Amino acid sequence: MAESSKNLQQETELDEVDRKIIAELQTNGRITNAELAERVGVAASTCIARVRSLVSRRVITGFTASVDPRAMGLGLQVLVSVTVRSGARQRIRELSEEIAALPEVMQLFFLGGDEDFIIHLAARDADHVRDFVIEHLSAHPAVSSTRTSIVFSHFQNPVRSE
Amino acid sequence: MAESSKNLQQETELDEVDRKIIAELQTNGRITNAELAERVGVAASTCIARVRSLVSRRVITGFTASVDPRAMGLGLQVLVSVTVRSGARQRIRELSEEIAALPEVMQLFFLGGDEDFIIHLAARDADHVRDFVIEHLSAHPAVSSTRTSIVFSHFQNPVRSE
DNA sequence: CCTGAAATCATACCGAT
DNA sequence: ATCGGTATGATTTCAGG
Numbered sequence: 001m002a003e004s005s006k007n008l009q010q011e012t013e014l015d016e017v018d019r020k021i022i023a024e025l026q027t028n029g030r031i032t033n034a035e036l037a038e039r040v041g042v043a044a045s046t047c048i049a050r051v052r053s054l055v056s057r058r059v060i061t062g063f064t065a066s067v068d069p070r071a072m073g074l075g076l077q078v079l080v081s082v083t084v085r086s087g088a089r090q091r092i093r094e095l096s097e098e099i100a101a102l103p104e105v106m107q108l109f110f111l112g113g114d115e116d117f118i119i120h121l122a123a124r125d126a127d128h129v130r131d132f133v134i135e136h137l138s139a140h141p142a143v144s145s146t147r148t149s150i151v152f153s154h155f156q157n158p159v160r161s162e
Numbered sequence: 163m164a165e166s167s168k169n170l171q172q173e174t175e176l177d178e179v180d181r182k183i184i185a186e187l188q189t190n191g192r193i194t195n196a197e198l199a200e201r202v203g204v205a206a207s208t209c210i211a212r213v214r215s216l217v218s219r220r221v222i223t224g225f226t227a228s229v230d231p232r233a234m235g236l237g238l239q240v241l242v243s244v245t246v247r248s249g250a251r252q253r254i255r256e257l258s259e260e261i262a263a264l265p266e267v268m269q270l271f272f273l274g275g276d277e278d279f280i281i282h283l284a285a286r287d288a289d290h291v292r293d294f295v296i297e298h299l300s301a302h303p304a305v306s307s308t309r310t311s312i313v314f315s316h317f318q319n320p321v322r323s324e
Numbered sequence: 325c326c327t328g329a330a331a332t333c334a335t336a337c338c339g340a341t
Numbered sequence: 342a343t344c345g346g347t348a349t350g351a352t353t354t355c356a357g358g
Contacts, residue, residue: 204344205344206345206346207344207345207346208343208344208345211343211344
């Protein structure tokens with residue numbers, strides 16, 4: 001068996017046009033197809049076919065608006081590291097899925113290593129963080145310990161292969 | 163001085179229409195204005211004015227395509243916690259900005275607490291991670307220590323105020 | 325992968341609330 | 342001051358080559 005037994009189509013070849021399209025759409029997800037085509041140097045019909053192919057192949061997984069949490073009344077961000085009790089390992093996935101569904105949770109990293117996962121939380125204030133940790137983590141029978149760190153600032157880059 | 167001395171316009175009021183628009187655009191950033199208006203229940207002209215206002219007020223900070231790192235040949239994600247030497251505290255910001263500009267860096271969290279920042283890295287393989295840590299972190303005179311954890315999976319939610 | 329025509333969409337303007 | 346309807350020009354999209 002070669003290395004082609006993966007459930008993801010890693011073999012999906014991306015040519016120069018695909019990569020340019022991806023880069024443009026990461027910078028401006030609402031660019032018109034006409035302008036995207038011009039920047040990339042192909043016809044509009046070709047361009048839209050490429051974009052649709054990238055989406056259907058799951059290279060592009062979606063288009064989203066980025067929102068400032070502070071404008072939504074969420075002025076405090078924290079990272080919470082969670083360690084699961086050794087007797088409850090088999091419940092990690094279940095617990096993490098519960099947590100990922102909560103509205104305060106911006107991101108969840110499911111980890112190997114000392115911690116089992118890290119939650120990136122957006123909260124109104126310190127009380128909100130405390131209530132979240134107590135209610136959803138400390139009180140949960142599978143959780144062994146948590147550690148909360150304040151996020152002073154946060155940068156997010158587009159995915160670039162080089 | 164009241165609590166209005168902030169550089170962010172927290173006072174930006176968001177009504178029901180604004181919140182619906184934000185929710186739709188987080189789910190589908192490429193929705194047409196016509197369909198967005200219909201879903202939200204306002205006229206197209208009203209809708210486009212609201213969207214432009216949200217963007218100019220920096221409530222919406224941008225529109226981006228989400229890309230699967232695996233499709234870009236980046237099959238391994240890790241979190242690297244970095245602690246800065248106590249004698250080099252004043253260089254934390256400089257160092258973090260250098261690192262945020264590197265192509266492997268998807269996110270950088272600038273923290274208070276035991277660790278000074280956490281880097282979310284997308285890499286081709288374990289060798290790539292090792293090279294990154296050695297070249298950009300261990301070799302840097304301001305870095306005291308690093309800790310690398312593999313990311314098994316990663317969820318990202320839209321920002322929801324409730 | 326490109327051209328061109330029909331359908332759809334974005335947006336400025338203006339009256340009404 | 343903001344909203345909703347209408348007209349016009351731009352854009353998308355699907356044939357077909």
